[in-house]
Amino acid sequence: DIQMTQSPSSVSASVGDRVTITCRASQAFGSWLAWYQQKPGKAPQLLIYAASTLESGVPSRFSGSGSGTEFTLTISSLQPEDSATYYCQQANSFPLTFGGGTKVEIK
């Protein structure tokens, strides 16, 4: 199984800050990685797929990069509505696996 390790587990930042979340895989693969945003009491929402492709309707301040074993999600200018938990998910092989999540809070 491919284990996905996210860091940090939580981050507190101010509006306008740049926030970067990292996801490391236990074994290398291509770009079959997705990022999701989840707000309390709601289903996850797809932000990024294929490591760097922005899902339709997602603000352009979100971006993804990486391949191999290290992937990043960047929020270029944090907004109040970005307060949420973010998850990575590898889609390279079964079983699909999620990272442990990163909680982003607004200072």
Add this chain to the structure above:
Amino acid sequence: EMQLVQSGVEVKKPGESLKISCKASGYSFTTYWVGWVRQMPGKGLEWMGIIYPGDSDTRYSPSFQGQVTISADESSSTAYLQWSSLKASDTAVYYCARPRSSWDDGFDIWGQGTMVTVSS
């Protein structure tokens, strides 16, 4: 509109059986995989398994293999997740989700979640 609509809240006792549902609409049910994800209270997302309704090809996470059964009914465009004997540790919200294209893609359509509480 493409959507997945899940069955409602369940409150069960340990040892009871349960089958929850996920009804698809707005797209061809048999040509997309449908996955199930568990979220225990205050915890992260766990991928449980996935089914291709077109041929019933089903893959499970090792953590859930033998603990649950995933199935699909083409005639009603509905996927199911079932337990034969619930435990307190099955208390969680369960989501169904559909990937953008195949299983190796991001999941862009999610159900609203089904909360399952197992308590004596």
